[in-house]
Amino acid sequence: MATKTQLESKSVFNFEQCLKCSICTVYCPVVAVNPTYPGPKQAGPDGERYRLKGDIFFDENLKKCLNCKRCEVACPSNVNVGDIIQAARIQYSTHKPGLRDRILASTDFVGTMANRFAPIVNMTLAWGLTKSVMHGTLGVDKHRTFPAYSSKRFETWFKREAQAKQAQYSKQVSYFHGCYVNYNFPKLGQDFVKIMNAVGYGVQLLEKERCCGVAKIANGLYDQARKHANINTSSIRKAVKEEGRPVLTTSSTCTFTLRDEYSHLLGVDNTDVRDSITLATRFLYQLIEKGEIKLAFRPDYKRRIAYHSACHMERMGWIIYSTELLKMIPGIDFVMLESMCCGIAGTYGFKKENYPTSQKIGAPLFKQIKEAGVDCVATDCETCKWQIEMSTGVPVENPISIIADALDVEKTIALNS
Numbered sequence: 001m002a003t004k005t006q007l008e009s010k011s012v013f014n015f016e017q018c019l020k021c022s023i024c025t026v027y028c029p030v031v032a033v034n035p036t037y038p039g040p041k042q043a044g045p046d047g048e049r050y051r052l053k054g055d056i057f058f059d060e061n062l063k064k065c066l067n068c069k070r071c072e073v074a075c076p077s078n079v080n081v082g083d084i085i086q087a088a089r090i091q092y093s094t095h096k097p098g099l100r101d102r103i104l105a106s107t108d109f110v111g112t113m114a115n116r117f118a119p120i121v122n123m124t125l126a127w128g129l130t131k132s133v134m135h136g137t138l139g140v141d142k143h144r145t146f147p148a149y150s151s152k153r154f155e156t157w158f159k160r161e162a163q164a165k166q167a168q169y170s171k172q173v174s175y176f177h178g179c180y181v182n183y184n185f186p187k188l189g190q191d192f193v194k195i196m197n198a199v200g201y202g203v204q205l206l207e208k209e210r211c212c213g214v215a216k217i218a219n220g221l222y223d224q225a226r227k228h229a230n231i232n233t234s235s236i237r238k239a240v241k242e243e244g245r246p247v248l249t250t251s252s253t254c255t256f257t258l259r260d261e262y263s264h265l266l267g268v269d270n271t272d273v274r275d276s277i278t279l280a281t282r283f284l285y286q287l288i289e290k291g292e293i294k295l296a297f298r299p300d301y302k303r304r305i306a307y308h309s310a311c312h313m314e315r316m317g318w319i320i321y322s323t324e325l326l327k328m329i330p331g332i333d334f335v336m337l338e339s340m341c342c343g344i345a346g347t348y349g350f351k352k353e354n355y356p357t358s359q360k361i362g363a364p365l366f367k368q369i370k371e372a373g374v375d376c377v378a379t380d381c382e383t384c385k386w387q388i389e390m391s392t393g394v395p396v397e398n399p400i401s402i403i404a405d406a407l408d409v410e411k412t413i414a415l416n417s
Contacts (some may be wrong), residue, residue, distance in 0.1 A: 013048075013079065013080040013081075013083050013084045013087065013264075014077065014078055014079045014080060015044065015045040015048045015049075015079060015080075015084050016045075017077040017078065017079050018041070018044075018045035018046075018077060018079050018081075019076070019077055020041065020045075020046075021076065022041050023074050023075065023076065024039075024040040024041050024044070024071035024072075024074050024075055024079075024081050025039040025040055025041050025042075025071075026074070027070050027071060027073070027074040028040050028070065028071055029066065029068060029070065029340075029341040029343065029361045030064055030065065030066055030357065030361065032361070033357055033360035033361055034064060034357045034360075036061060036064065037061060037064040037065070038059065038061060038062075040065070040071035040081045040082070040085065041081070043059070043061075043062050043065065043085050043088075044071070044079070044081040044082070044084040044085050045079060045081065045084060047059065047062075047084075047088065048084050048088065051088055051092065055091075055092045058088060058092035058093070060093065060094075060095060062085050062088060062089050062093075063089065063093070063095065064354075064357070065082065065085045065086070066311075066341065066343075066345040066348055066361075067082055067085075067086055067217075067218065067345065068082070068311035068312075068341050068345060069082045069256075069311055069312060069314070069315035070311055070314065070315075070341060072315060073314050073315055080264065083264045083265065086217065086265055087264070087265060089220075090217075090222050090265060093220065095220060096220070097219050097220040097221055098139075099138060100138040100139045100140060100351070101219035101220060101221070102219070102221065103138070104140075104215060104219055104347040104350060104351075105215040105216045105218070105219040105221050105224075105347065107179040107183070107211045107215055108179065108210060108211050111149065111153075111179055111182065111183030111184070112153075112183070114149040114183065115149055115150060115151065115152070115153055115183055118148075118149040118150060118151040119151065121149055122146075122148045122149055125146040126145075126146070128142075131143075131144075135352055139351060139352050139353070140350050140351065140352065141349075141350060141351065141352040141354075141355035142352075143355060144349065144350050144355065144390070145386070145389075145390040147180075147184050147185075147382075147386050148184065149183055149184055150183065150184060150185065150186050152186060153182050153183060153186065154177055154181045154182045154186035154189040154190070155177075155182055155205065157186055157189075157190065158189070158193070158203075158205060162190075162193055162203070163205075165197070165202075166197075166202035166203055166204060167202065168202070169197065169200060169201055169202030170200075171200060171201045171202065172201065172202045172203075172204055172243070172244075172245050173196060173201050173202070173203055173204070173245050173246055173247070173248050173283070174203075174204050174205070174206055174236075174239040174240075174243070174245045174246070174247045174248070175189070175192065175193075175203050175204070175205060175206075175247075175248055175249075176206060176209060176212075176232070176236070176247055176248070176249045176254060176258065176277075177189045177192075177205070177209070177249075177250070178211075178212060178249065178250070178251045178254040178382075179211050179212075180251060180382040181250065181251075184382075185382070187401065188250055188398050188400060188401055189250070191398075191400050191401045191403075191404035191405075192248075192250055192280055192400050192404075194404050194407070194409070195280075195284070195400065195403060195404050195407060196248075196280075198407060198409050198412040198413050198416070199284070199287070199293040199294075199295070199412065199416050200293070200413075200416045200417075204239070204243075204245065206232070206235040206236065206238075206239055206247070207235045207238055207239075208231050208232075208234070208235045209231075209232060209235060210227075210228035210231050210232055211228055212228070212232065212251075212253070212254040212257040212258055213225035213226075213228045213229050213232075213257060213261070213262075213266070214253055214254070214257045214261065214346060215346055215347050216228065217257075217261065217265060217266070218345075218346055218347055218348065219347060222266070225266055226266045226267070226268060229262045229266050229268040230268055232258065232262075233262060233268055233270045233273070236258070236270070236273050236276075236277060237270075237272070237273050240273045240276040241272070241273070246276045246277075246278060246283065247273075247276055247277045247278070248278060248279070248280045248283050249277070249278070249279055249280065250279070250280050250380075250398055250400050251380065251381065251382055252279065252310045252312045252313040252316070252318075252380040252381045253310070253312045253346070253381055253382075253383070255277065255278070255279050255312070255316065256312040256315060256316055258270075258277050259274050259277050259316075260274075279316075279318055279321065279322075279380065280400055281318075281321045281322040281325050281380070281399050281400065282318050282321040284321075284325060284403075285320075285321040285324055285325055286321075288325075288328075293416055294412070294415040294416060295328065295403070295407065295412055295415075296407070296408040296411035296412045296415055297328075297329050297330060297331070297406045297407060297408055298331075298406055298407070298408050299330070299331070300331070301329065301330075301331040301332075301405070301406040302331040302333075303331065303332055303333070303375045303376065303402075304332075304333040304335065304373065304374045304375050305326065305332050305333070305334060305335065305374055305375060305376055305377070305378050305402065306334075306335040306336070306337050306369060306372050306374040306376075306377050306378070307319075307322065307323050307326065307334070307335070307336055307337060307377070307378045307379065307399075308337050308342070308365070308369075308377050308378070308379040308384060308388065308396075309337070309339040309340075309379075310342075310379050310380050310381035310384050311341050311345075311381075312381065313380050313381070314339060322378070322380055322399040323336065325399060325403060326378060326399055326402060326403070329402070329403070329406045331406065332402075332406075335372050335374055337365070337368055337369065337372070337377075338368060340362075340364055340365040340368070341361055341362070341365075342361070342362045342365055342383075342384045342387040342388060343357070343358040343359060343360070343361030343362035343365075343387060344358055344362070344383045344384065344386065344387035345358070345383070346383050349383075349387060358387075359391065362387055362388075362391060365388070366388070366391045366392050369388065369392045369394055370392055370394070374394065375395075376394065376395045376396060376397050376402075377392075377394055377395070377396045377397075378396070378397055378398070378399050378402055379396060379398070379399075380398060380399060382398075384396070385397075385398075
């Protein structure tokens with residue numbers, strides 16, 4: 001029998017509110033292409049009722065869940081279906097992370113090592129022989145294209161070239177840049193600083209920052225994820241409570257993890273600072289809407305751009321902020337893609353047992369993009385970028401980078417002086 005404590009701990013996910021309508025299963029991208037996955041209703045609320053009776057009812061097939069949260073977006077009763085599934089994996093799974101899982105989840109360690117030898121690492125990871133060896137020994141699918149590493153970390157660039165200039169601004173924000181910006185694509189962080197400075201805001205880094213932890217959660221390294229969550233939450237709390245700065249991000253998945261997964265899945269209480277963590281596009285849009293800042297754009301900027309709704313952006317309900325900002329750029333021919341999961345789900349699509357499922361899930365989206373005839377795709381998720389670029393050949397950019405490229409910096413500074 002379930003204890004009172006067990007029942008109370010599960011109530012936060014509202015599983016008892018499930019109507020058994022199965023709409024979550026209809027919207028699940030995995031169920032549509034992989035019949036071995038039991039689906040969110042059965043894996044989530046239905047399964048939870050059995051798991052409360054004993055761990056014998058736990059099914060390791062729950063690892064096939066993408067944690068995309070589309071089931072939660074679809075649920076008419078606000079049941080946290082995806083959280084129920086992930087919490088069950090944390091509590092009941094007996095699977096031990098292997099070497100591949102640890103490598104994929106160790107973004108800070110791998111990124112630091114790769115930055116030092118970026119040209120060699122990038123070239124080696126592109127070789128067919130390397131991919132075949134990793135496929136056979138580690139279980140990383142040989143068809144997957146790896147994101148390139150940068151020779152210089154964003155943190156290094158910021159401290160050498162930008163940090164000293166930030167004190168001149170009376171208004172300040174803190175920036176959680178994340179692993180992708182730091183190790184793979186510093187330009188996104190540079191673009192963020194460029195925009196914030198142009199509208200009169202200084203940017204500061206957090207006292208300490210670690211990977212948001214989403215890869216560790218997905219790969220079963222829960223203790224490490226919790227350790228990182230405590231470090232990040234402590235730094236965010238100092239920025240918000242002691243220094244009076246909101247914390248901005250440029251990654252939808254990092255944002256969602258920092259705001260919701262810490263408390264829901266890792267038991268790290270961040271309720272006092274949760275609402276001060278927000279996506280950069282949301283922050284900018286709200287300032288524009290209030291009339292506190294203005295953006296000016298180059299008249300010669302002309303591009304046809306499609307927007308892809310990343311799953312965690314759907315869950316937060318923040319797509320409108322990125323899309324409306326892009327629509328403000330006069331030279332953009334904007335195309336709104338139908339909302340579909342791209343299938344990569346972070347490290348999920350790198351694993352050879354998941355690769356076919358990953359590509360089948362993304363196939364309708366890839367077809368839609370190829371038929372749209374666009375210059376690039378905009379999305380707020382870096383792993384969606386990797387998946388779309390690999391599968392379509394169409395370049396993908398974060399909305400912040402698009403805004404930065406289109407921005408008339410001098411005119412924007414003048415408008416906000």
